[in-house]
Amino acid sequence: METSYIVIKFGGHTMTDPALRDAFARDLAPLAREGRRCVVVHGGGPQISSLLKRLDIPSRFEEGLRVTDDAAMEAVEMVLSGQVNKELVGAFTRLGVPSTGLSGRDGDPLLLARMRSPRFGRVGDVTRVNPAILSCLIEAGYLPVVAPIAEDEEGGALNINADTAAGAIAGALQAEYFVLMSDVPGVLDADKKLLSTLTRADIAELKAKGVITGGMIPKVDACLHALDMGCQKALILNGAEKSALRRCLEGDTNLGTMVH
Numbered sequence: 001m002e003t004s005y006i007v008i009k010f011g012g013h014t015m016t017d018p019a020l021r022d023a024f025a026r027d028l029a030p031l032a033r034e035g036r037r038c039v040v041v042h043g044g045g046p047q048i049s050s051l052l053k054r055l056d057i058p059s060r061f062e063e064g065l066r067v068t069d070d071a072a073m074e075a076v077e078m079v080l081s082g083q084v085n086k087e088l089v090g091a092f093t094r095l096g097v098p099s100t101g102l103s104g105r106d107g108d109p110l111l112l113a114r115m116r117s118p119r120f121g122r123v124g125d126v127t128r129v130n131p132a133i134l135s136c137l138i139e140a141g142y143l144p145v146v147a148p149i150a151e152d153e154e155g156g157a158l159n160i161n162a163d164t165a166a167g168a169i170a171g172a173l174q175a176e177y178f179v180l181m182s183d184v185p186g187v188l189d190a191d192k193k194l195l196s197t198l199t200r201a202d203i204a205e206l207k208a209k210g211v212i213t214g215g216m217i218p219k220v221d222a223c224l225h226a227l228d229m230g231c232q233k234a235l236i237l238n239g240a241e242k243s244a245l246r247r248c249l250e251g252d253t254n255l256g257t258m259v260h
Contacts, residue, residue, distance in 0.1 A: 004176035009166035011043025012183035014239035043162035107133035113150035124158030129172035167222025171229025181239035186257035
């Protein structure tokens with residue numbers, strides 16, 4: 001069996017399209033059956049926004065992060081650890097891949113975090129990753145499917161940006177691949193053309209110029225963090241591209257943005 005890990009973050013509006021969600025599951029299933037040590041971390045932003053709207057709970061973003069008060073936190077955990085997590089687990093199970101859904105609060109816990117700032121509410125920054133539960137599940141033949149909810153020092157729940165959570169897990173596992181799959185082609189330049197590679201200096205320059213903004217900020221930051229922690233390759237990939245995951249793992253370099 002492979003000793004290296006592949007950490008995949010699956011999110012964006014690709015998760016709300018059952019056809020794209022099932023296509024992702026079909027793409028990943030052969031890798032899991034081949035014995036590749038895969039971990040899936042998922043988002044759920046559109047589903048969270050939908051529930052908050054139905055509950056008449058205000059929702060806004062700052063610096064690409066959802067401001068999360070106590071009422072919103074309950075809804076976030078309900079959607080991520082419940083609805084979205086189990087939908088993904090079901091998609092893999094139907095393809096014959098034994099899967100287990102969990103959140104960062106499971107284990108010892110898997111993700112420990114502290115509140116970023118009062119202005120963000122219950123949004124956390126990961127302070128420690130204990131991936132032992134992931135290794136145990138993989139060794140037992142299960143695909144871990146992780147919801148990005150962490151625990152704070154007082155035992156409360158914190159909302160973690162899914163890109164950030166996945167990058168922290170990829171770094172802790174020193175993964176061979178960290179793949180961010182979303183509904184965007186990758187990082188675009190000021191003329192909306194795809195950038196196939198990025199360095200830390202490129203990212204700093206594009207942030208300063210206002211080219212990398214909003215939800216792309218935590219994506220590139222997650223890639224840099226994972227690489228700093230020993231992950232070997234970090235890639236932002238279009239989840240709507242046919243067989244994008246398998247193609248990139250097989251060496252197709254014409255997909256998405258590779259961060260160096």
